[in-house]
Amino acid sequence: MATFREYWSSLDRTQREQDVAAMTGEDVVAAINAEELRPRDFLALLSPAAEPYLEAMAQRARDLTTRYFGYAVNVFTPLYISDVCTNHCRYCGFNANNKQKRTHLSVDEAVDEAMAIARQGFEDILILTGEAPKLSSPQYIAEVVRRIKPHFASIGIEVYSLTEDEYRLMVQSGVNAMTMFQETYNPELYAWLHPAGPKSNYAFRLEAPERAARAGMRSLGLGALLGLEKLEHDGFATGLHAWWLQRHYPGVDIGVSIPRICSHVGSFDIPHELNDRRFVQYVTALRLFLPRATITCSSRESADMRNHLVAICVNRVSAGVSTAVGGRVHQTETPPQFDITDSRDMQTMEHDLQNQGFQVVLKDWEDPTTTTVRKGA
Secondary structure, eight states, rough: SSSHHHHHHHHHHHHHHHHHHOOOOHHHHHHHHOOOOOOHHHHHHGGGGGGGHHHHHHHHHHHHHHHTTTEEEHHHHHHHEEEEOOOOTTTOOTTTTTOOOOBOOOHHHHHHHHHHHHTOOEEEEEEEOOOOOTTTHHHHHHHHHHHGGOOSSEEEEHHHEOOOOOOOHHHHHTTOOEEEEEEEHHHHHHHHHHSSSSOOHHHHHHHHHHHHHHOOSEEEEOOOOOOOOOOOHHHHHHHHHHHHHHHHHSSEEEEEEOOOOOSSSOOOTTTTOOOHHHHHHHHHHHHHOOOTTTTEOOOTOOOHHHHHHHHTOOEEESSSSOOSSSSSSSSSOOSSSSOOSOOOOHHHHHHHHHTTOEEEEESSOOOOOOOOOTTTT
């Protein structure tokens, strides 16, 4: 298939549901013991038949994580630079229908916030905006990146879907990673969840990682917003998307994020809420299917849950998180995009990870064409 969208659309949902219902314990055990899993094995690990085997899945996930990542855990922090948004996503606190105060940082203000983050010792930063391309334009984001690049080893973006030329501009400006949450891989549900705004274009969003890869992006992050659709559909699609990208763009690092819906301004009833046990089943299944992929767990999850998952298969976490715009230097009154449940700062996170026997990695890559300015310089 030429694109993942074409590949995904060629798969039959009804057949997948029948396959899930027909999975047996033998299918699950075979998947746990396989050295390289096929998509059907991954589906077996997501099925109800796998629930009695969660401990065996966790042990296998732990072994694979240690094999490929050792005891290293990367720590990063996000920086929200604008919450002005033209989308009407039913589940999001930035929804244009929510009439709370909005904040858009100037380039200088965004740089001030980034410098405050740098002084805390972070080397890996993720820049986020709402979707208002006329205000938070690609040129605006690129200028922020150019200004802060000398102070960080790695700069990622989690912004709206860009064209290939716009991703190329990001790369040239100093971005080395992008994250794109498809939210849901169900096109009909996607259309209902995104009734207005540029994000309503399902295909353009789904193909964004491929455009970024062609533009030279070093690292791609994927994810579905867990709870919008059944796990055997969105969870399966997320893993399959990463698996497909690994095969079509072997020189690009592919990672997966695992966000569950959190509370936020406005109201939204979660149609397929994941309990903790089902959530852990999903994350361990991802590790077995994608042994070399980075798995990121955000502060949406509690400290206890993140500690538990790091001990099994997660190897990238955030710290010192605010999901509101600014707040480190320029105090604002804007509400957060969603409520976090783990508020640990970097020092506390480092302490807790070390107590678990892990090495905290603040920098796992640095652009060889630049010289990073040391903190405090």
